[in-house]
Amino acid sequence: MAMSTGEGKTEVTSYSDWMSQLAPELHDTPLYKLAIPGSHDSMSYDLDINSAIIEPDRLKSFSPILYIREIVRTAATTQDVTITQQLDAGVRYFDLRIARKTNDPEPNKFYFYHGLCTRTDVETVLRDINDWAEKHPKEILILALSHFKDFDNNIEELHQKLIESIKTVFGAKLCNKVSTQDPFPTLKSCWEKGKNVIVSYDYSANQEPELWPRITYYYGNSMDPATVESKLESDLHMRGPNAQDFFACGLNLTLPEDFWVFRYIFFDNPTNVLQRSLPRMLQWLKQxxxxxPYMNIVASDFVTRDDFVSTVVQLNGPTPKCVEA
Structure with missing residues (x-):
């Protein structure tokens, strides 16, 4: 990792290998007790202007209108750097929502979506992630696959095809889900087994040993930061400190599903609202x-801004020491 020094202090300037830099006493800590930076709607930087509108439902009928698709793409873009850049920045949890494109000439291809589908297909992105994981064997990646839009026809066949693709791409890197008899994975146990990819798959009918069940994602379901903070505080209090599984705390704001959505789409760009709220949300997180003092995955929009990653990583204790390659 790169570093700069001044007056005897070390300043982290790259978090591409932050897990391997954590204090040794954290190496045996269950992964659900580590604070892990995550990205919300991780692939939204890649939305396809030629895609039909998938959400919100009120705008689906306007899909043929290019101007409306452009507005949806602007409103739905909650990340502005690629998946590889997010990994390099220190993000280790990815919110990956899966869909099939309407009238796709290749019906067995899968894409990500947020408002619109992505340009890049799922397998291509998974291979990019696998390439990165191969170069950073001590960084544990958590991929949360969910939603599966337009899987209504041939649903079991489509899920099986996607799962086989996941297993083929990551192979021996996949960390199997734990049973009641298994100890929860730690950094050390993953390193010893040479496994550094955990895939959460939110479809209970297709839970295979290589796949983990849905990871609970707490979020405020509001565009008001104060409402989000209050809802998260309530959820965390209800959860308590003794649960023993992964969970994500979403700092992201959420567009309304009623007619108020048009206020943000046409008058108050949600991207600007999100950017204004992040510093406040990070301050709330530290408080x-x-x-x-317990936190697991913390997910956000625009993950490379406002010291989001470093703020979350430092919840694990002192800033990890850097070692130059």
Whole structure:
């Protein structure tokens, strides 16, 4: 990792290998007890202007109108750097929502979506992630696949095809889900087994040993930061410190599903609202952690801004020391 020094202090300037830099006493800590930076709607930087509108439902009928698709793409773009750049920045959890494109000439291809489908297909992105994981064997990646839009026809066949693709791409890197008899994975146990990819698959009918069940994602379901903070505080309090599984705390804001969505799409760009809210949300996160010092995955929009990654990583303790390659 790169570093700069001044007055005897070390400043982290790259988090591409932050897990391997954590204090040794954290190497045996279950992964659900580590604070892990994540990205919300991780592939939204890649939305395809030629895709039909998938959400919100109120705008689906306007899909033929290019101007409306452009507005949806602007509103739905919650990440502005590629998946590889997110990995390099230190993000280790990815919110990956899967869909099939309407009237796709290749019906067995899968894409990501947020408002619109992505240009890049799922397998291509998974291979990019696998290539990165191969170069960073001590960084544990958590991929949360969910939603599966337009899987209504041949649903079991489509899920099986996607699962086989996941297993083929990642192979021996996949960390199997734990049973009641298994100890929860730690950094050390993953390193010893040479496994550094965990795939959460939110479809209970297709839970195979290589796949983990859905990871609970707490979010405020509001465009108001104060409402989001209050909802997250309530959820974290209800969860308590003794649960023993992964969970994600979403700092992201959420567009309304009623007619108020048009206010943000046409008058108050949601991207600007999101950017204005992140510094406040990070301050809330630090205060929350000082009061109830447990946190697992923390997900956000625009993950390379406002010291999001470093703020989350430092919840694990002192800033990890850097070692130059």
């Amino acid at each position: 929350q952690y000082s009061q109830t």
